Amino acid sequence: MPASKSVAHWRKVPRTAQRVGQRWPRHRGTAGIRYALRMFFGTVVLWKLFGLAGDYAPIWALVSMVMVSEIELHASVQATFHRVAHMAVGCGVGLAFLVLWRPGVWQLALACMLSAAVSFYLMHIGGNWRTAPVATVIVMGAGFVHFTKNAGLHEALIRTAEILGGCLIALAVSWAANNIWRASEEMEQQVSEHL
Numbered sequence: 001m002p003a004s005k006s007v008a009h010w011r012k013v014p015r016t017a018q019r020v021g022q023r024w025p026r027h028r029g030t031a032g033i034r035y036a037l038r039m040f041f042g043t044v045v046l047w048k049l050f051g052l053a054g055d056y057a058p059i060w061a062l063v064s065m066v067m068v069s070e071i072e073l074h075a076s077v078q079a080t081f082h083r084v085a086h087m088a089v090g091c092g093v094g095l096a097f098l099v100l101w102r103p104g105v106w107q108l109a110l111a112c113m114l115s116a117a118v119s120f121y122l123m124h125i126g127g128n129w130r131t132a133p134v135a136t137v138i139v140m141g142a143g144f145v146h147f148t149k150n151a152g153l154h155e156a157l158i159r160t161a162e163i164l165g166g167c168l169i170a171l172a173v174s175w176a177a178n179n180i181w182r183a184s185e186e187m188e189q190q191v192s193e194h195l
Contacts, residue, residue, distance in 0.1 A: 031071045034181060038069055042173040046166060060138055060159050064166030067131070069174060076174040082127025084167045089123060090115045090135025091160040098153050103140060111136050135163055 042065045050058035068083050070076040093115040101107045112133040119125065119132035142155030 030181075034177060035069070035071050038170075038173050038177050039066065041177070042069065042170055045173060046169050049169070050162065050165065055158060055162065058162045058166070061162035061166035061169070064163045065170040065173075068167045068170040073174055073178040076171060079127065080167050080171040080174075082125055083131050084164060085123065085125040086119050086127065086129060086131035087135040087163050087167065089119045090132035091139050091163060093118065093132070094136040094139030095153070095156055095160060097136075098140060098142075098156050108137070108140050111140055138163065 043062060046058055046061045046065060050056075050061055055061075064083075064087070068076065068080050070079050093111050097103075097107050097111040115132040115136040116129065119129040139156045139159050142153075142159055
């Protein structure tokens with residue numbers, strides 16, 4: 001590389017760094033750290049609790065926990081309520097279809113359509129109504145993996161428990177984390193007042 005191009009290249013670096021710094025502020029507070037810690041503790045708690053119940057890979061519980069988790073406790077409570085309600089609709093429709101019919105693409109399509117319609121038109125829950133058909137697909141997907149109806153239903157019940165359990169654990173971890181952070185902030189304020 002010629003010296004003139006090298007110098008020109010290095011002159012652009014500070015401007016590029018400045019533009020990146022404007023887009024990505026260095027200090028965004030502790031909200032991101034709190035959220036990341038909730039993900040960490042929620043994952044550990046879910047994995048251990050479901051492990052005690054004999055479910056050693058509660059992937060759908062983890063997905064559900066991540067979907068429900070919010071940075072603020074109030075938002076997390078609202079999100080949990082909405083998503084638990086939508087997921088309950090989706091899981092209920094999926095389980096009903098697995099009990100009544102053998103899993104197939106037409107049954108899956110009808111179940112998704114029904115859970116979406118119920119969640120959108122009848123329940124008036126609020127929040128993301130798409131969660132209901134997602135839960136239906138997750139629950140009914142067990143019937144496609146296990147080819148006997150009873151094995152598919154058993155797996156669907158496990159997935160249902162994982163989905164709803166993940167939502168509730170997310171809420172519990174959010175509540176506990178919020179109380180811990182608030183207590184530490186109050187303690188820090190009291191210490192600073194006495195100094």
